[in-house]
Amino acid sequence: MQMYSESDVDISCLAESQITLLGFGSQGRAHALNLKDSGFNVVVGLRKSGASWAKAEADGLVVMEPNDAVKNAKIVMFLTPDMVQKSLYESVVDDIDNGATLMFAHGFAIHYKQIEARSDLNVALIAPKGPGGLVRRQYEEGHGVPCLVAVHQDASGDALKIALAYSAGIGGARAGVIETTFAEETETDLFGEQAVLCGGATEFYEVMHELKLIVDLLHEGGLRKMHKFISDTAAWGDMVSGPRVVDESSRAAMKDILNEIQDGTFAKNWIAESQNGMPEFKRRMQADLDHPIEKVGADLRSRMDWLED
Numbered sequence: 001m002q003m004y005s006e007s008d009v010d011i012s013c014l015a016e017s018q019i020t021l022l023g024f025g026s027q028g029r030a031h032a033l034n035l036k037d038s039g040f041n042v043v044v045g046l047r048k049s050g051a052s053w054a055k056a057e058a059d060g061l062v063v064m065e066p067n068d069a070v071k072n073a074k075i076v077m078f079l080t081p082d083m084v085q086k087s088l089y090e091s092v093v094d095d096i097d098n099g100a101t102l103m104f105a106h107g108f109a110i111h112y113k114q115i116e117a118r119s120d121l122n123v124a125l126i127a128p129k130g131p132g133g134l135v136r137r138q139y140e141e142g143h144g145v146p147c148l149v150a151v152h153q154d155a156s157g158d159a160l161k162i163a164l165a166y167s168a169g170i171g172g173a174r175a176g177v178i179e180t181t182f183a184e185e186t187e188t189d190l191f192g193e194q195a196v197l198c199g200g201a202t203e204f205y206e207v208m209h210e211l212k213l214i215v216d217l218l219h220e221g222g223l224r225k226m227h228k229f230i231s232d233t234a235a236w237g238d239m240v241s242g243p244r245v246v247d248e249s250s251r252a253a254m255k256d257i258l259n260e261i262q263d264g265t266f267a268k269n270w271i272a273e274s275q276n277g278m279p280e281f282k283r284r285m286q287a288d289l290d291h292p293i294e295k296v297g298a299d300l301r302s303r304m305d306w307l308e309d
Helices: 028-039 050-058 082-095 132-140 157-170 182-197 203-227 232-245 249-260 265-275 279-289 292-302
Strands: 018-022 039-044 062-064 073-078 101-104 122-128 146-151 177-179
Touching: 018 028, 028 050, 028 132, 028 177, 028 232, 050 062, 073 082, 082 265, 101 157, 101 203, 122 157, 146 157, 146 182, 157 177, 157 232, 182 249, 249 265, 265 279
Parallel strands: 018 039, 018 073, 039 062, 073 101, 101 122, 146 177
Antiparallel strands: 122 146
8 A cells, every 4th residue: 555645745746737626515615725725826616606606705716617717727626526527527628728637536427437538638536534624624733634546547647746746735645645546435435435434324323422422432542442431331242242233144235235336336326316306315315304313313412512612
């Protein structure tokens, strides 16, 4: 496993170069502000009719319509939702300079061939392993969030160098940048979301409010810290009951999920759902929001003053 740090990065390859970010959500805002504070020339590409335009301007950023924003850019970073990226690329590709670098913070659109880039363009990935708010806060505190880096298409011969310079601009190289592939980043990210982080965890509604406490302990000090701060009863239950919950049948179900990610079934179904107006997505989302834990949880959270901090 190759890991890069600030000492491995040459940011001069982006000196005075325009970096265009398409999208201004959680990651988009963090990337834009971090790059700006690092001294890079940043342009944000947004629809003037959208709500994000005024927010980006209020942050002191240069904002243009997407087609204008990508002109003269050395890097065009896609930070819009996965299902929007194909149509967005098709609408701006003719305005992107020869030899520019397309960059992504998640590999979905490239790995599942929603976007097949022009042959003259680099295609690279810088994926911070944390939400945008954390990426921004860590940068402001002089730290950084570790990132993954991957190169899918190296038309210029220096795609990795450019991607690493970008990672330094958002603070990622301070913490470390790990080399991977688009396939590995996409498949592991989707699998983690579906099997554990979102899909798995939210099936256990009874422990939802305690989950963060345990995750924080694991995040701060691994299994050792978790066992130090939980009761002996909880530790014993962990060791004797955990293997009964995550057993061979659980692993088989997880393997099925992983297979569907790797063979494209998940992507095919999600793309079709999106193109069909997302009726099943909306039905399932409403069922989640109507679950009793949401009503009980809202009342509980209103009594937890510390959450406001």
